[in-house]
Amino acid sequence: MDSGNSRKRKRSSLxxxxxxxxxxxxxxxxxxxxxxxRKNIVKGNEGGLKYICDVxxxxxxxxxxxxxxxxxxxxxxxxxxxFSKGDTSRDHDPRTHPFSVxxxxxxxxxxxxxxxxxxxxxLEGLEVYGLGSWSDVADHVGGFRTKEExxxxxxxxxxxxxxxxxxxxxxxxxxxxxxEIPREKFQARKKRRIEERKEAAKSAPPATPxxxxxxxxxxxxxxxxxxxxxxxxxxxxxxxAEEAVQSMQFEPGDGIDPRTGKLDAEMELKLLxxxxxxxxxxxxxDRKRVIFEHxxxxxxxxxxxxxxxxxxxxxxxxxxxxxxxxxxxxxxxxFTENLxxxxxxxxxxxxLQDWRRMRIGDLKSGEKYEQExxxxxxxxxxxxxxxxxxxxxxxxxxxxxxxPSAATNLIAPELPERFxxxxxxxxxxxxxxxxxxxxxxNAAFTPTKGPLTNGNTNTAATPSSQLKPKYSVPTLNGTTxxxxxxxxxxxxxxxxxxxxxxCSALRIKPKPYLVMKEGLIKEAMKTGxxxxxxxxxxxxxxxxxxxxxxxxFFVHSGWIQKV
Numbered sequence: 290m291d292s293g294n295s296r297k298r299k300r301s302s303l304x305x306x307x308x309x310x311x312x313x314x315x316x317x318x319x320x321x322x323x324x325x326x327r328k329n330i331v332k333g334n335e336g337g338l339k340y341i342c343d344v345x346x347x348x349x350x351x352x353x354x355x356x357x358x359x360x361x362x363x364x365x366x367x368x369x370x371x372f373s374k375g376d377t378s379r380d381h382d383p384r385t386h387p388f389s390v391x392x393x394x395x396x397x398x399x400x401x402x403x404x405x406x407x408x409x410x411x412l413e414g415l416e417v418y419g420l421g422s423w424s425d426v427a428d429h430v431g432g433f434r435t436k437e438e439x440x441x442x443x444x445x446x447x448x449x450x451x452x453x454x455x456x457x458x459x460x461x462x463x464x465x466x467x468x469e470i471p472r473e474k475f476q477a478r479k480k481r482r483i484e485e486r487k488e489a490a491k492s493a494p495p496a497t498p499x500x501x502x503x504x505x506x507x508x509x510x511x512x513x514x515x516x517x518x519x520x521x522x523x524x525x526x527x528x529x530a531e532e533a534v535q536s537m538q539f540e541p542g543d544g545i546d547p548r549t550g551k552l553d554a555e556m557e558l559k560l561l562x563x564x565x566x567x568x569x570x571x572x573x574x575d576r577k578r579v580i581f582e583h584x585x586x587x588x589x590x591x592x593x594x595x596x597x598x599x600x601x602x603x604x605x606x607x608x609x610x611x612x613x614x615x616x617x618x619x620x621x622x623x624f625t626e627n628l629x630x631x632x633x634x635x636x637x638x639x640x641l642q643d644w645r646r647m648r649i650g651d652l653k654s655g656e657k658y659e660q661e662x663x664x665x666x667x668x669x670x671x672x673x674x675x676x677x678x679x680x681x682x683x684x685x686x687x688x689x690x691x692x693p694s695a696a697t698n699l700i701a702p703e704l705p706e707r708f709x710x711x712x713x714x715x716x717x718x719x720x721x722x723x724x725x726x727x728x729x730x731n732a733a734f735t736p737t738k739g740p741l742t743n744g745n746t747n748t749a750a751t752p753s754s755q756l757k758p759k760y761s762v763p764t765l766n767g768t769t770x771x772x773x774x775x776x777x778x779x780x781x782x783x784x785x786x787x788x789x790x791x792c793s794a795l796r797i798k799p800k801p802y803l804v805m806k807e808g809l810i811k812e813a814m815k816t817g818x819x820x821x822x823x824x825x826x827x828x829x830x831x832x833x834x835x836x837x838x839x840x841x842f843f844v845h846s847g848w849i850q851k852v
Contacts, residue, residue, distance in 0.1 A: 340354055340366055341366070342354075342366060342367055342368040342371055343365050343366055343367065343378055343379070343381075344367060344368075344371040344376045344377070344378050345368060345370075345371055345376075347368050349366065349368045352368070352369070352393075353369055353390060353391070353392050353393075354366050354367065354368060354369075354390075354391050355367040355368070355369065355372040355388050355389070355390055355391075356388065356389045356391055357381055357386050357387075357388055358386070358387040358388055358389050359381075359385075359386035359387055361380050361381075361386070362379070362380060362381050362386060365379070365381055372388075393406055393476075394406045394409075395472065395475055395476045395479060396466075396467050396470075396472050396475055397466040397467065397470050397475055398458065398466060398467070399446050399456045399457070399458050399459075399466075400442070400446060400466075401466065401470060402478075403442060403446075404475065404479065407430055407432065407434075410429055410430045410431070411426065411430055411439065411442070411443060413429065414426035414429035414430060415443070417429065423436035423437075423439055423440045424436045426439055427439045432479070432482075432483055433482075433483055433486035433487065433490070512586050512588050515586060520577075520581075525573055526569075526572060526573045526576050527569040527570075527572065527573055530566055530569040530570065530573070531566075533562055533565070533566060534562060534563065534566050537559060537562065537563075539559070543556065544556025544557075544559070575614075579613060579614050582617060582618050583613050583618050583621065584618065598629075601632060602629050602632065605625075605628055605629060605632055606625055606628075606629075609621075609624065609625055609628055612624065640655075640659075641655075644658065759787075760787055760842055760845045760846070762787075762790050762791050762794040762795070762838065762842070763794070763838065764794050765794070765795065765796070765834060765835075768796060770793045770794050770796070771792070771793050771796040771797075772793070773789060773792060773793050773798075773799070778798065778799055779799065779800060780799040780800050780803065781799050783799060783803065784799055784802070787842070787846070788802070791838070791839070791842055794838075795835045795838060795839070797831075797835065802839075805828065805829045805831070805839065806843075808828045808829070809825055809828055809829070809839075809840075809843060809848075809849060810848060810849065812824060812825075812828050813848075813849040813850070816852070818849060818850050819849070819850040819851070819852040820840075820849045820850070820851070820852060821851075821852050822837065822840050822851070825837075825839070825840040825843075826840075
């Protein structure tokens with residue numbers, strides 16, 4: 290049947306089976322008789338392999354089967370009843386095709402508890418799945434063999450044999466085990482073992498579900514980016530080092546000049562690139578050596594150790610880490626411990642010196658002093674009536690006392706004698722400044738007349754200020770100017786003469802004017818020194834006529850630019 294044929298797979302030619310007890314047909318040979326075709330693998334069952342009758346689809350794994358030996362029938366097996374009836378399917382012709390009678394070779398040949406059929410399945414499984422895949426090989430052998438049992442049998446029988454790679458009893462004439470343990474006894478023992486393990490598997494508690502194994506990927510390690518299975522990082526040191534040599538090719542005999550026998554320039558360049566690549570690989574290997582040798586991949590353990598150290602010890606340990614590249618792990622641990630010990634000694638010496646300054650002569654008094662010192666440091670600030678500064682509230686600090694500056698003394702109503710002008714039309718500092726030359730010319734300039742200011746509008750030493758006309762403040766309609774003086778106005782001394790006239794004409798006190806002045810200059814600085822008239826009105830928050838005159842005055846003085 291086609292269903293039975295679909296489950297057949299060709300067995301490898303690793304080993305040949307033992308000769309069968311019955312054979313028939315004139316054209317059948319011993320080599321054809323010994324080849325076992327692998328039909329299907331059912332993992333976890335007692336037989337490992339299944340052989341299906343190609344006519345009735347009966348399981349003939351554990352019984353005698355008839356296999357067609359004709360080249361026209363590939364992997365064609367029949368059960369004994371179908372063969373006796375002469376049933377056929379596909380291209381099989383029982384009248385002319387030779388056949389072989391195959392029985393289960395459940396007889397010991399190498400060891401007492403392994404049959405010949407299991408030995409063949411073991412070798413076949415190793416060829417299919419590879420040496421080391423013992424779980425898959427055990428499923429291939431079947432018979433409820435465990436992977437530990439299969440591994441131990443292979444090592445003891447084949448690897449540790451004195452006739453390696455052959456077992457000890459590999460001689461075909463050696464029939465000692467067959468004579469010692471008959472076929473019926475061995476098969477009964479095998480059946481009893483399978484039944485016992487089957488019952489034990491049924492009564493065993495359910496196995497815990499398999500958890501996801503720790504794969505060699507960066508997400509399966511406590512250090513992000515590290516692949517433990519490959520001992521590599523996701524991003525290595527000099528991660529692009531391979532890009533320079535990935536397309537480089539070396540052919541035998543290339544790069545040698547046949548006339549001179551020396552390397553040509555292209556080959557020398559390739560060798561230079563390879564030397565650079567090898568140097569980068571050495572640098573990468575050195576960094577990995579430091580990481581592995583000093584156990585830096587054990588992040589949690591190192592973090593817990595750092596938490597037990599003080600802040601000073603952690604800082605000291607971090608500063609000493611560069612020396613780990615030139616020490617092994619044991620020497621570096623001793624080095625850091627000695628550094629911490631030295632640090633603790635220095636702290637103890639400093640503490641003893643402090644105690645000596647406090648006239649403390651014994652350890653008991655010193656411990657008491659340290660406890661009281663710690664208590665005083667934790668004590669809150671005094672707020673009682675009898676304590677110092679108890680009547681002063683912390684929420685309302687004392688305003689600082691305004692101390693007049695040197696510029697204020699220069700514009701005071703009564704100047705000192707040394708600042709008074711000798712000529713009624715001469716500025717107080719005109720004489721000493723008259724000898725000062727302009728940096729870009731040899732001609733001296735004469736400062737403008739008038740009192741000096743506090744630095745806001747001091748144009749006494751600016752030659753261009755002589756060209757500016759005096760700003761005349763237009764008065765408001767229906768109002769009289771406000772009389773301002775030092776006696777009846779605060780902050781009057783902070784204004785220049787033009788600003789005093791402006792405040793008098795607009796009836797604005799000096800303090801609100803200074804606030805408006807500060808706001809206008811700050812707003813102009815945000816836009817690069819320029820300001821619109823409408824923005825000035827919004828900043829001043831006064832009548833439009835007043836804000837317009839203040840804006841025109843600032844533009845005339847050069848403090849802001851009209852936009």
